[in-house]
Amino acid sequence: MFEPPAPATADRMLAAQRHAAEAFGLRADGRRVWGYRGRTLSAAAGPHWLRLVCAEAGTEGGTLWNGPSTSRTLPSSVPRPNLFRIRDWSTGAYAYRAELYALAPDPIVSPRPVLDEDPRLPEAWWKKITTALDALAEVEPPADREAVREEYLRRVIPQFTGHQADAAITWSTAHGDLHYGNLTRTPHILDWEGWGRAPYGYDAATLYLYALLAPATAARIRAVLAPVLDQPDARTGLLTVAAQILQAQDRTDFYAELTGPVREQLAHL
Template sequence: MFEAPAPATVDRMLAAQRHAADQFGLRATGRRVWGYRSRTLSSAAGPHWLRVVCAEAGTEGGTLWNGPSTSRTLPASVPRPDLFRIQDWTTERYAYRAELYALAPDPMVSPRPVLDEDPGLPETWWKEMLAALDALADVLPPADRETVREEYLLRVIPEFTGHPVDDVTWSTAHGDLHYGKVTRGPHILDWEGWGRAPYGYDAATLYVYALLAPEAAARIRTELAPVLDRPEAHTGPLTVCAQVLQAQDRVDFYAELSGPVREHLAHL
């Protein structure tokens, strides 16, 4: 997903991955998938998927660290690979967590978060995704699981979109539902950031991240209309647009999206 880090970090994370694989009696194989700022390293391990998370010793824990483990409580109607085992260990400088998942049986929708062309997903895929989003929205998350904080959106939406923030309807969201984290099953991956967010936040992410492919975006907007056309979904898209514009100088694909996002905001 992201580029490999500096060689010293690569060596350290690969050593951690080997240690995790040994603990599970497996061997990591296949393509390495690096996470944001190289805090995670994932790859296939036999019939499983092995994900290793790293933090500086003493800073582990919290929302992102515990997201996957707490997501085990989500209903089965939210399709995701099973998380079988978790193994924690600490060195002098770093804390690590290894998570062993079922290997998703189908490929990713896109090799990167945004769409460059129509992925050709069938109508049944969108119906299943909408059902999953509805089931997730009905979940009452733990009090400490906040994907988007109210103080944040009250600040960034007016600053970066020029729109006021009306009454916000809150629900539960995956929190990072882009095309590099959903398969053609569909199965939804990487639950570290799930929690409370404005209603429609996930659906808005899928729509906004398709704006580089206008024909695909138009179709996706139609498929997601049961969520996005609801009055309470107004804040979700504004939040996603504000996040894109706020981070366009430090996230490459946000920079690509910034022009289409401004055009989208101009038509709201």
């Protein structure tokens, strides 16, 4: 998903990945998928998917660390690969968590978080993703699970969009990172580290804005998710995603590509 990190970080994470695979009696032999700055490393391991996450020793735990394990309580109508086993350990200055998942049976929608062409998703995909988002929105998240903090969105929305968040925000439960590299063509929804409370419509807004470089798909999303996106309560969710894209444009190429289309959306909001 991201470029490999600096060589020293890559070597350390690859060694930890080999250690985790051996502990599970497997070999990580699939294509390497790096997280931001090498914080995570994932790959197929036989019939499984092995995900490794790292933190400085003493800072492990918390929302991102425990997101996948707590997501196991979500209803089955929210499709995601089963998480079978977790293994924690520390070596010197770093703590690691290895998570062993069922391997999703079909490919991801896009190798990048954003779409730059129509993925031609089947009709059943649209129905299942709508059902999943509806079911997730009704979940009451644990009190400590926040995908987006109110202080953050009230700061970045005016700073990067020129708009203001609604005075009273409607909240619901969201995946929190619902881009096209975290969705398969079944669909299965991957990478649950950041799920929790977010402004209403946040996931739907992510799917929509991240598809703006593929206009046909964006139009389809806008129509399918209109029951959410057309609600006045969804305005702050849309503004939050737009602000996050504009905030990151200088450090991430795919966000820079979205900047123009996102500003056009804001002009017509």
